[in-house]
Each structure stands twice: as structure tokens, then as C-alpha cells.
Amino acid sequence: MQKKLLYICFFLSLGLTAQIKVSGFVVDESDEPVPFANIIFKGSTEGTISDENGKFYLETSNFYKELEVSFVGFETKLIPLEKVNANLRIVLQEGRDELREVMIYSGRIKKKNNPAIDILKKIWAQKRRNGLNMYDRYEFDRYEKIEFDLNNIDEKLMERKVFEGMEMVFDQIDTSKITGKVFLPIFINESVYKTYGKNIYPRKKNSIMKANKNSGYSDNQALISFLKQLYVDFDIYDNYLLFFDKKFSSPLSKLGPEVYNYVLTDSSFIDNKWCYNILFYPRRKNELTFKGDFWVSDTTYAIKEIQMYATKNANVNWVKDIYIEQEYEVLNDSVFLLTRDYIMTDFALNQNDKSKGVYGKRTTLYDNHIFNVNRPDEYYKEQIQDNEAMYNQSDEFWEENRQEELSKNEIGIYQMLDTLQNVKRFQQINTIGEILASGYWNFAQGWDFGPVFSTVGYNDIEGLRLKAGGRTYFSQNDKSRVKGYLAYGFMDAKLKYGVEAKHLFKGRDRWILSVGTRKDIEQLGVSLTTSNEVLERSFATTSIFTRGDNSKLSNINLSNVKVSVEPVKNLDLRIGTTYKTLESSNPDLFNVDYYDENGEIQSRIEQVDLSFAVQYTPNRKAYGFGAERSVSNQGRYPTFFFSYTRGLKGVFNSNFDYHKLQFYYEQPYQLGLFGKLRSTFEIGKTFNPVPLQLLNIVPGNQTFFTSRTLFDLLDYYEFVTDEYVSLHVEHNFNGKIFAKIPWIRDLQWREIIGIRGVVGGISQENRDINASDIIYRAPENIYWEYHFGIGNIFKLLRVDFEYRGSYRDLPDATKFAVKVGFGFYF
Structure with missing residues (x-):
């Protein structure tokens, strides 16, 4: 009975956190899926793209009356919306003759006389004259938040013995606005930086970390650095975007027309700027490409908004989904600056939609841009940082320097992990995670055993060789460290x-x-x-x-x-x-x-x-x-x-x-x-x-x-x-x-x-x-x-x-x- 009440309260809370949730499938009149269909709340720029199977999920905290579904070659369809719209089956009808002429070879779009390609060429011509590239010197504040969540949470998972004694963690469950899956936040890392850069020769850029804060695992430096390397900075205007050591073709690449289809779908005012909306999706399968859409200014041809998903058949291990969203601010008539960069990755063992995995999310916010202020060269030179205080900033500092407030669930991560530190089962799971990440087992305060993976060996002189090693480890930033080992060979009988x-x-x-x-x-x-x-x-x-x-x-x-x-x-x-x-x-x-x-x-x-x-x-x-x-x-x-x-x-x-x-x-x-x-x-x-x-x-x-x-x-x-x-x-x-x-x-x-x-x-x-x-x-x-x-x-x-x-x-x-x-x- 208590579990049923928990579920009722949970799903009621989901209904209160967002006004409209929509999920479903887009198909044609033959009941075949329509991949990469454009789904948008009418009268807004909030939308998404159906996946290879025509499936989609969309959520908003605003109120809209209709959902607009479109794809080249089909008539646009308007769907009246209720508060909850689950598992909709939207059937698109073939369009008129003038649209039918555009469709060739199962969704491939002609490059010749395509207005979207014409706009793309103007983006290429202007890309080095937009944003920070317009100024000799620049500086700004950057706030970065990395979060990891268990996803596809269900009753079976809640009942597993691994969570015995840790039932309080499920108080933090939430629903992803991107995928519609239920998730449980388990880790958050926050950083604040001050960045100085110059575009005059020699071009340099220096980011100084002012603060860093982790929810749990704060002493596991190997784990933190691994999480950091999953997400590297990128420029959407570059030809290739590096994710997980793989180079994806950018939809704004000059080679884009060779790997993407482009469709001009809409135009509208965004922040008093007239913008075009262009839909893009892959021309072929199994390539490192995205599907999505972007809004671009009709005068500067600078990107105003872009959202894109990595295709599911991209050859990337352990990754089921990648979603990227960027927003740009109009500083004046000709300057568009990146203000928000959001990446979400679904890590899983397989591509099954019901398989459980981990969401990795990075949100980066940019603010307080200042231009053409002369600074000494030391400001632009990368330096080694040894400021211990940046790992121990006060709550007041974080409240002042976060560019967006933490959600209730994110705040709950800190509170939850503080509570879990004293739970034996959590300590066991934490120990296993630390061993896998660092190779060492922290068996006592300040003392680690390892590397555990070199304990057993063999050679022709020693025969079977056993090794026991260790190190001092009081914190990740110990100024002194001692390491050592003892080994014994059973054949030569020597220590x-x-x-x-x-x-x-x-x-x-x-x-x-x-x-x-x-x-x-x-x-x-x-x-x-x-x-x-x-x-x-x-x-x-x-x-x-x-x-x-x-x-x-x-x-x-x-x-x-x-x-x-x-x-x-x-x-x-x-x-x-x-x-x-x-x-x-x-x-x-x-x-x-x-x-x-x-x-x-x-x-x-x-x-x-x-x-x-x-x-x-x-x-x-x-x-x-x-x-x-x-x-x-x-x-x-x-x-x-x-x-x-x-x-x-x-x-x-x-x-x-x-x-x-x-x-x-x-x-x-x-x-x-x-x-x-x-x-x-x-x-x-x-x-x-x-x-x-x-x-x-x-x-x-x-x-x-x-x-x-x-x-x-x-x-x-x-x-x-x-x-x-x-x-x-x-x-x-x-x-x-x-x-x-x-x-x-x-x-x-x-x-x-x-x-x-x-x-x-x-x-x-x-x-x-x-x-x-x-x-x-x-x-x-x-x-x-x-x-x-x-x-x-x-x-x-x-x-x-x-x-x-x-x-x-x-x-x-x-x-x-x-x-x-x-x-x-x-």
C-alpha cells in the first residue's frame, strides 16, 4: 500500500512540474514511421525531432493549445493538446504536387535550388565574423554544471536489494523533458570560471577556475577527471565536433550537404530578429551525424538557437542518445553570443529503449561579457592553479555566482549524499566505484591498497608472483604522497x-x-x-x-x-x-x-x-x-x-x-x-x-x-x-x-x-x-x-x-x- 501511495504522489508531482507533456509516434498513411519529423508547439520555438522510428517526447512548462507536426512531402498537421498527451499516433498525409516534387529517394533532399543550402552558404561566409570573433579582446564569466542520473527508474529497480537501506534516494526522482524517462539524480559537480581571451596574434584563451564543488566522491580525483573529459568545449561552426573521442560532422560544416539533408521549414521573429528555421537529418546511416533544427538570423546569418540529436546508429559505444541544445543572445544588431550550452548523453550497455542506464548532463552558462579591455599578457597565459580555497567556497558564494538556480532535485542531491555517507550499503557501492575508477581500495582513512589490477603475475623466473601495494591518500590534493609495494615469487622464493x-x-x-x-x-x-x-x-x-x-x-x-x-x-x-x-x-x-x-x-x-x-x-x-x-x-x-x-x-x-x-x-x-x-x-x-x-x-x-x-x-x-x-x-x-x-x-x-x-x-x-x-x-x-x-x-x-x-x-x-x-x- 505504501508503494502505491508513493507512485501516486510521484506521478501527481510530475503533473505539477510541467504544464504539458506530449509523447507518441509519427507515421504515414501506410503506417510506416516518419523519422526526423519536426514537432513543435504552435506559436513557439519549443520543439523536437522524431527519431528513426518516428518516436518523440516533448515537454514544456508553458501553456500551448496545439502541437504542429510537419515534414517535407507531407501536409502539416495540428493536434489539439490536453494537459497529458501520452502515446499519440499522428498520421501525416502526403502533401500536394509541389511538395511531392521535393521528395526523392526515401527522404533525400535535392541540393540544387534548395533555399536551405543557400542560407547555409551565407552562414559559412559569416561564421568568422560573429560573436567573440568580432573583438580583439574579450572576457566573460562561465558557470558549468555536470550531473549524472540513473534513468528508466521503475518499481523493479526500487525493489532490488542493492537499494536496501537507501530507499530515501527515490525522493529525488524526476522526468526528463527530452526523453520522458524517469530518472534519479546521483551526482552533481559545479564549477565557476573567469575567462580571458584575445583574437589578435598570438591568439590565446585562459580560463581561471574560481570555485569547484562536488556532491559526494569529492576525494576521487580519477572519477572527477573522467567525468570532465566526457564533455569538451566545441564550436558549432566548426566542420567537426569532438565527442567521446569521435569527430561528428557538424550540421554547419562546409561538407554538410554531403552528409545531411536540409529543409527550410519556417521563419519567425525571435527576440525581435527575423529568423529562418532549417531542419537537418542524415543522408546515410551509420555515420557520425546528427538530426535536428536551427534558427538563423536573416541579416547576420548567425545561429540563434540549435538543437540536435546524434543518430541512434552512429558507431559510438555505450552511448544510446546524445542531445545538444544551444542558445545565443542578441547583443546588438550584429553580435550573437553563446549564452547557454546544454548536452545530455544517455549511457547504456545496449540500444534497447527500456534498458537502464545513466544520463550525463552538462549545462554551461555564459554571462557578463566585456570587450576590448586591455589586460597584461599574464591574463591570457594559462597558469597552474594551486588555490585550495576554490574547493571550499561558501554557500553564499555559490548563491551569488550560479547563473541559474539549482532545481529542487539538484539541491536534493547534496542533501541525499550527505545522508548516504553513513549508510553501509552506499559505502560498499561507493568503494566498488572508486576501485574501478582509480585502481585503489581505500581500506582505512588516509591509506589505499593497490593498484589492485597488478596483484597477480607470472614469469619464467618467479613463477607465480603476488604483489601487495599501497599509497597514502588523505585527500586528492595531498602535498606529500608515499607509494610502495612488496612482491614475492613462488619459484625463486625471493621478496x-x-x-x-x-x-x-x-x-x-x-x-x-x-x-x-x-x-x-x-x-x-x-x-x-x-x-x-x-x-x-x-x-x-x-x-x-x-x-x-x-x-x-x-x-x-x-x-x-x-x-x-x-x-x-x-x-x-x-x-x-x-x-x-x-x-x-x-x-x-x-x-x-x-x-x-x-x-x-x-x-x-x-x-x-x-x-x-x-x-x-x-x-x-x-x-x-x-x-x-x-x-x-x-x-x-x-x-x-x-x-x-x-x-x-x-x-x-x-x-x-x-x-x-x-x-x-x-x-x-x-x-x-x-x-x-x-x-x-x-x-x-x-x-x-x-x-x-x-x-x-x-x-x-x-x-x-x-x-x-x-x-x-x-x-x-x-x-x-x-x-x-x-x-x-x-x-x-x-x-x-x-x-x-x-x-x-x-x-x-x-x-x-x-x-x-x-x-x-x-x-x-x-x-x-x-x-x-x-x-x-x-x-x-x-x-x-x-x-x-x-x-x-x-x-x-x-x-x-x-x-x-x-x-x-x-x-x-x-x-x-x-x-x-x-x-x-x-
């Missing part, structure tokens, strides 16, 4: 360990001191560009399944002191010194002997190095101001890395005096409709003779898993160099080819091709000091391999077919292999 401590001394330039030590077994030579990070560990050493011999492992005892500084945002400078000893973990299986300067055979290296490194990742977004920060969009922008290492012979009995120079450059390319290409370039040289474990080993891969940075068909130590040049190129077509093949297109597989190559040499001096049983072979003629792959199998699996292109006649050469990969990709 290994590693520990590192770092402290942030100066937040603005991020002066950080790191000290650490490690005693362990390591697979050397699994990357060309090397570093002396204390807690780094090769996946080859801990992989459970490998092919061939996996015994070429080394005992390493390493201690390191390092200072890093970030004088410019995303430019990291590091200087450090390292003491290490290296020897074979089993000389009978892996001989690394060398001749010393006296001609005597040695098997152990004792070495002191001084190193300097520079890493630059432009446009990278980092969150937090402690010793460790989370990075949200790593992999979307280029990375440059340069290092110089000097071996110091004689210092603490160090054996070798040498120099090593290395450069690494990784560049992703978003190619719009043609997918994404990623390239990695490396070059390096080692001066003066050194033994095997200090040379540059071309990285092989003896696991059954593909790796973008390794050579999948090489064994460990198959090629040895002291100078090298390497290039890896891989292109993911994102399903563009498969989308043209019937039956296959429904699987949403993605085609992948790639090629890898390396060329290098080894000096006679390095050959002469080799006393091991390993033959030094360098790829003096280019070694290369190529692969074809199918990705997105079951949305998680990738299968690659690998072929060796050269050095095929070497003994025991692997000429072909099938490798797999797993990953969570949109």
Missing part, C-alpha cells in the same frame, strides 16, 4: 620491494622532490625511450600468458632522487640522479657478461647516472593541485619527450662513462569521417661503449596481447642498437568501411590498419665488449611489420593479424601471429 615518496614544495611552478628505491626483477628492453621511474614495471614481467621463452630477466636494484618543475603549464622539466646495479636473474638462461677495461669478464653492472628530461603535452587538462594530479584528456593531444643521460664513471664505483640522447614524439590525428590516426616517432643514440643492459633494445612483445608501442613479432633482445630511428603508425577507420556492408554494419565493428618500422646500428666497440652468448644484431636494413585488425568486437575486444615484412629468414623468426587486445572505448 621484492619498491617505495617512493614525493613532496610538492611550491604549487605555482610545481616544484616536486621525489625519492625512491626498488629491488626487483625486470624485463629490460620493452621500450626504446627509457626512464628511471622507481615504480615503473614492465607488463612483460607480470603477464600471465606469454609465448616462447620469457627468461631474459634482470635483477635490478635502483635508487633515484629527482626534482621536477613545471614553469609553463604542461611543460615538465626533470633532473635527477640514479644509482643502480644490474645482473642477470638466472645466468644459465640469460648470459649478459661483458669485458671490462682490463679485459676481464664481468656479469654485474654498477652504475651512477645523471639525467635531464623535458616533457611537453600542449592543451592537456590536469585537475587538482597536490603532488599528484589527474589528467583527463591524455592521448588527444601530442606529447614531446626529450632526455639526456650521462653515465658518471668512478662515482660510487660506477662502471661506465657514456652519453645517451633520446627523443619521443606521439601525435594523434582526428580525421573526421575517416577516423583517427596515431603516430609515434622515436630517435636515439648512445655514445661510448656500454654492455647489453645499457644499450637500446628494440622492444619485442612475447605476450599474446597487441601493444601500440612494441614490435609484436619480435622476441626480447632480437635486435640490439646504440643508435636507432623508429616509427609506428596506426589508423582506426571507426567502422567507415564496414558501415557500407549489409549485415556487417549492424555489428559496429571497426577496421584498423598499422605499420611499424625501425632502423638502427651497433658500433664495433659495443660488439667488442660483449662476452655474452647473445649475438648483437641491429636492424641495419629496416625491420618492419604490419597488421590488420578488427576492433569493437562485443565493444571490448580487438583482434589483430600481424605480418613480418622483413628479416623473415632469421632462425626462429615469428612471421605471423594473431593477437588480441581489450579496452573500454567509446
Whole structure:
């Protein structure tokens, strides 16, 4: 009885929150769905578009008497409205002859003599002369709100044991005005920024965060940064819009007529400006496109309003719907400024309309625009922010700086999560979420266990390997952090360990001191560009399944002191010194002997190095101001890395005096409709003779898993160099080819091709000091391999077919292999 009363009260509350709700289907006289029909409250600009199945939902807090439904080739139909209008079946009749002439090939619209295309061309001509582009300098306030909600809430979900003890959460249920689904808010994040920009050379833009506030999960920096990266800023006038690492074709793109149909449907005054309404929808299926409509001024050809939905058959994993809405303010006769940007995404495991999922919503509001005020250059320069106060602003600050009030449900999120913090079941769910997001389990205040995903491993020397690690974690912005681990191999019966401590001394330039030590077994030579990070560990050493011999492992005892500084945002400078000893973990299986300067055979290296490194990742977004920060969009922008290492012979009995120079450059390319290409370039040289474990080993891969940075068909130590040049190129077509093949297109597989190559040499001096049983072979003629792959199998699996292109006649050469990969990709 109590549940029935709850439902009655709930649905009564829905009726009070909005005056009109309309849902239903649009069909033609043959009862076939009419996709992309324009549905609007008559006399307004409030409307929506039917989906591929003719289905729609529309809600308003205003009062309108009629609903207007139209589509090119059909007569416009007016539907009288009541307060509740559910599951309407609207039948459109074919239009008159003059409309019938426009319709060709199942909804495709002719581009020739299409007035909508003529308007679109004027938008292209004016797009760089609208809004902020009209001013040399500008500044404004920005308020951003990100919210996540469980959707498709029903009685079955409410009765599940997972909510036992948390029944109070259902007091916050609401209905989406976009989809009509019942949802439960579970998370909200708010941010306030001040933005300064200039359009004169050099163009720059700097956003300074003034405040940030989370409802729950405030200490889970990995989760917050993940949520942030889901939504990136975009300009609707650009040719392509980046969402979830995919480039969608913008409806305002110059290539738009090739992928969209456009229909001029209406004209009306909006804020005393005469505007045209243009409907757009895809010309083909399975492409990254939208459907929707926009209003555009008849004089400046600037967008006044736009709303659009991603098509359901777009090849994006875990995303069922994407809805975008933007509004622009008329500042004067010629300036239209973006004032509201709203994005809603429905994340779900499948496309079933009844499946439960999570709404992700971002609302961005812009206000207080000021133009052409001269500011010092520091205002436009991106800076590292270390202001702890911005995470602890008062309620009064938020009431003053929110550009729109929180709804009753949004306020309830804060209150609800404060209550849930003391509920045991919620604490359990929260713990699971934190482990999945960060890889660490917070088992006690200030102490985390992990990374949990590297607890078990296997190799030929240690056999089964168990590892237990942890870190200090009192808050996301700890200025000091300590990490460490213990590991044990059941075959060699030896205990290994590693520990590192770092402290942030100066937040603005991020002066950080790191000290650490490690005693362990390591697979050397699994990357060309090397570093002396204390807690780094090769996946080859801990992989459970490998092919061939996996015994070429080394005992390493390493201690390191390092200072890093970030004088410019995303430019990291590091200087450090390292003491290490290296020897074979089993000389009978892996001989690394060398001749010393006296001609005597040695098997152990004792070495002191001084190193300097520079890493630059432009446009990278980092969150937090402690010793460790989370990075949200790593992999979307280029990375440059340069290092110089000097071996110091004689210092603490160090054996070798040498120099090593290395450069690494990784560049992703978003190619719009043609997918994404990623390239990695490396070059390096080692001066003066050194033994095997200090040379540059071309990285092989003896696991059954593909790796973008390794050579999948090489064994460990198959090629040895002291100078090298390497290039890896891989292109993911994102399903563009498969989308043209019937039956296959429904699987949403993605085609992948790639090629890898390396060329290098080894000096006679390095050959002469080799006393091991390993033959030094360098790829003096280019070694290369190529692969074809199918990705997105079951949305998680990738299968690659690998072929060796050269050095095929070497003994025991692997000429072909099938490798797999797993990953969570949109």
C-alpha cells in the first residue's frame, strides 16, 4: 500500500512540474514511421525531432493549445493538446504536387535550388565574423554544471536489494523533458570560471577556475577527471565536433550537404530578429551525424538557437542518445553570443529503449561579457592553479555566482549524499566505484591498497608472483604522497620491494622532490625511450600468458632522487640522479657478461647516472593541485619527450662513462569521417661503449596481447642498437568501411590498419665488449611489420593479424601471429 501511495504522489508531482507533456509516434498513411519529423508547439520555438522510428517526447512548462507536426512531402498537421498527451499516433498525409516534387529517394533532399543550402552558404561566409570573433579582446564569466542520473527508474529497480537501506534516494526522482524517462539524480559537480581571451596574434584563451564543488566522491580525483573529459568545449561552426573521442560532422560544416539533408521549414521573429528555421537529418546511416533544427538570423546569418540529436546508429559505444541544445543572445544588431550550452548523453550497455542506464548532463552558462579591455599578457597565459580555497567556497558564494538556480532535485542531491555517507550499503557501492575508477581500495582513512589490477603475475623466473601495494591518500590534493609495494615469487622464493615518496614544495611552478628505491626483477628492453621511474614495471614481467621463452630477466636494484618543475603549464622539466646495479636473474638462461677495461669478464653492472628530461603535452587538462594530479584528456593531444643521460664513471664505483640522447614524439590525428590516426616517432643514440643492459633494445612483445608501442613479432633482445630511428603508425577507420556492408554494419565493428618500422646500428666497440652468448644484431636494413585488425568486437575486444615484412629468414623468426587486445572505448 505504501508503494502505491508513493507512485501516486510521484506521478501527481510530475503533473505539477510541467504544464504539458506530449509523447507518441509519427507515421504515414501506410503506417510506416516518419523519422526526423519536426514537432513543435504552435506559436513557439519549443520543439523536437522524431527519431528513426518516428518516436518523440516533448515537454514544456508553458501553456500551448496545439502541437504542429510537419515534414517535407507531407501536409502539416495540428493536434489539439490536453494537459497529458501520452502515446499519440499522428498520421501525416502526403502533401500536394509541389511538395511531392521535393521528395526523392526515401527522404533525400535535392541540393540544387534548395533555399536551405543557400542560407547555409551565407552562414559559412559569416561564421568568422560573429560573436567573440568580432573583438580583439574579450572576457566573460562561465558557470558549468555536470550531473549524472540513473534513468528508466521503475518499481523493479526500487525493489532490488542493492537499494536496501537507501530507499530515501527515490525522493529525488524526476522526468526528463527530452526523453520522458524517469530518472534519479546521483551526482552533481559545479564549477565557476573567469575567462580571458584575445583574437589578435598570438591568439590565446585562459580560463581561471574560481570555485569547484562536488556532491559526494569529492576525494576521487580519477572519477572527477573522467567525468570532465566526457564533455569538451566545441564550436558549432566548426566542420567537426569532438565527442567521446569521435569527430561528428557538424550540421554547419562546409561538407554538410554531403552528409545531411536540409529543409527550410519556417521563419519567425525571435527576440525581435527575423529568423529562418532549417531542419537537418542524415543522408546515410551509420555515420557520425546528427538530426535536428536551427534558427538563423536573416541579416547576420548567425545561429540563434540549435538543437540536435546524434543518430541512434552512429558507431559510438555505450552511448544510446546524445542531445545538444544551444542558445545565443542578441547583443546588438550584429553580435550573437553563446549564452547557454546544454548536452545530455544517455549511457547504456545496449540500444534497447527500456534498458537502464545513466544520463550525463552538462549545462554551461555564459554571462557578463566585456570587450576590448586591455589586460597584461599574464591574463591570457594559462597558469597552474594551486588555490585550495576554490574547493571550499561558501554557500553564499555559490548563491551569488550560479547563473541559474539549482532545481529542487539538484539541491536534493547534496542533501541525499550527505545522508548516504553513513549508510553501509552506499559505502560498499561507493568503494566498488572508486576501485574501478582509480585502481585503489581505500581500506582505512588516509591509506589505499593497490593498484589492485597488478596483484597477480607470472614469469619464467618467479613463477607465480603476488604483489601487495599501497599509497597514502588523505585527500586528492595531498602535498606529500608515499607509494610502495612488496612482491614475492613462488619459484625463486625471493621478496621484492619498491617505495617512493614525493613532496610538492611550491604549487605555482610545481616544484616536486621525489625519492625512491626498488629491488626487483625486470624485463629490460620493452621500450626504446627509457626512464628511471622507481615504480615503473614492465607488463612483460607480470603477464600471465606469454609465448616462447620469457627468461631474459634482470635483477635490478635502483635508487633515484629527482626534482621536477613545471614553469609553463604542461611543460615538465626533470633532473635527477640514479644509482643502480644490474645482473642477470638466472645466468644459465640469460648470459649478459661483458669485458671490462682490463679485459676481464664481468656479469654485474654498477652504475651512477645523471639525467635531464623535458616533457611537453600542449592543451592537456590536469585537475587538482597536490603532488599528484589527474589528467583527463591524455592521448588527444601530442606529447614531446626529450632526455639526456650521462653515465658518471668512478662515482660510487660506477662502471661506465657514456652519453645517451633520446627523443619521443606521439601525435594523434582526428580525421573526421575517416577516423583517427596515431603516430609515434622515436630517435636515439648512445655514445661510448656500454654492455647489453645499457644499450637500446628494440622492444619485442612475447605476450599474446597487441601493444601500440612494441614490435609484436619480435622476441626480447632480437635486435640490439646504440643508435636507432623508429616509427609506428596506426589508423582506426571507426567502422567507415564496414558501415557500407549489409549485415556487417549492424555489428559496429571497426577496421584498423598499422605499420611499424625501425632502423638502427651497433658500433664495433659495443660488439667488442660483449662476452655474452647473445649475438648483437641491429636492424641495419629496416625491420618492419604490419597488421590488420578488427576492433569493437562485443565493444571490448580487438583482434589483430600481424605480418613480418622483413628479416623473415632469421632462425626462429615469428612471421605471423594473431593477437588480441581489450579496452573500454567509446
